[in-house]
Amino acid sequence: MMKLSKKTDYGLIAMQHMASVTPSRPINTKEIAHQYNIPVELLAKVLQRLAKHGLVISQNGPKGGYRSRKAVTIADVISAIEGPIGITECMHEPDEQCQQQETCNIRTPLQFIQTSIVQLLESMTIEDMAVQNTLISIDAIKSHFVTEGATR
Amino acid sequence: MMKLSKKTDYGLIAMQHMASVTPSRPINTKEIAHQYNIPVELLAKVLQRLAKHGLVISQNGPKGGYRSRKAVTIADVISAIEGPIGITECMHEPDEQCQQQETCNIRTPLQFIQTSIVQLLESMTIEDMAVQNTLISIDAIKSHFVTEGATR
DNA sequence: TAGTCGCCGATCAATTTGGTCCTATTTAAC
DNA sequence: GTTAAATAGGACCAAATTGATCGGCGACTA
Secondary structure, three states: OOOOOHHHHHHHHHHHHHHHOOOOOOEOHHHHHHHHOOOHHHHHHHHHHHHHOOOEEEEOOOOOEEEEOOOOEHHHHHHHHHOOOOOOHHHOOOOOOOOOHHHOOOHHHHHHHHHHHHHHHHHOEHHHHHHHHHOOOHHHHHHHHOOOOOOO | OOOOOHHHHHHHHHHHHHHHOOOOOOEOHHHHHHHHOOOHHHHHHHHHHHHHOOOEEEEOOOOOEEEEOOOOEHHHHHHHHHOOOOOOHHHOOOOOOOOOHHHOOOHHHHHHHHHHHHHHHHHOEHHHHHHHHHOOOHHHHHHHHOOOOOOO
C-alpha cells in the first residue's frame, strides 16, 4: 500500500515534536516516547539513525537528548530511516538486475512518478508540517488541492 | 522505502502489455509470464485480482485470456492489488485506533501528502504509460517537471 | 469429450518489521 | 572522582508480509 513504516512515523512525530518546542533545548527519548505512547527502545533506535544522518544533534549525559536541525524535509527523514526512496526495486540497486531486464515496459513511467513523489516529499519540511498542524488554514489548503477522493 | 510490491509491478507490466497489443485480443497468463519472465502462477493471481476489480475482462476456455479496460489508472492497479493506498496505517482503518490517537501531531500533514500522491497516481493511466514509454518526448516531460533532484 | 484456459484456496520459505534486552560509552552534576 | 542520566549499538525474537508453488475445480471452445 506504499505505506511508511512505523519507525518512520515515529521519526516524523519526534522531529515534529522537537521542532515545536520553544525555546530549543535537548529533548530526550523518554520524553517523546512517553508523550506519544511509543516504545522507548524502538524510538531510541529511530533517533539514533536520525542522528547518524545528521538530522538531529545528539548530546550525551544527563540533561542530554536531541536537538532537531532546521530545514529537514520529510524526504530526509524517510530516507534516513528506510533507506533511499524508491517505489520500485530496480530504481536504487543497479547492481541487482531484475528478471524483467530489457523487456521491462514500465520503468520509464515509474521513474517519472517516483521523481514527482520525491519532489513532493522534498518540498515539505518539518516546520511546514507544524504550520499545517496548527494553522486553521488547513481548509484553505484542502480546497486548493482536493478535488475528489477527499473522503479516503 | 514506500516500495510497490512485486505483484503490483507484475500487474502494471501486464496491463501495459495488454494495452499495447493491437488489435485487441484476449491475452492469456502464460503469454505475459513468458515474455516478461514472471512466475506463471503468481501472475495468474495478480490477473485474477485485476479481473475481480473490473480492471480487466476475463474470458474462460481455450483461446481465452484477459482484455484490459480503457482508462485504467495506476492508482486503480495499485489499490486493486495492494488494497487502498495509504502512506500510514491510520488513514484507512478508522476502526483500528493507533497508539498515538489524539496526541498525534503528523496526521494532518501526512493526509495532505497522501492526497497529493493519490492524485498523481490517479492522473496517469496505463495508456499514458505507453506514451511515455514509446515517445521520445520523455526528455520534454522531464524538463517540465524536474527542477532539482533529477539525479536521484 | 478433451484440452485449454481462468478461479481459488492452502501452504511454505524467506524477508521485513516491530519490539525487547543487554552492554558499552559519554558526560553533567554532586 | 563517583554517580546517575543519557546516547550508541549489537543481538535477538515473534509476528506479519511477501513471493512463490501446488492442487483441485469450473468454464468454454473446438
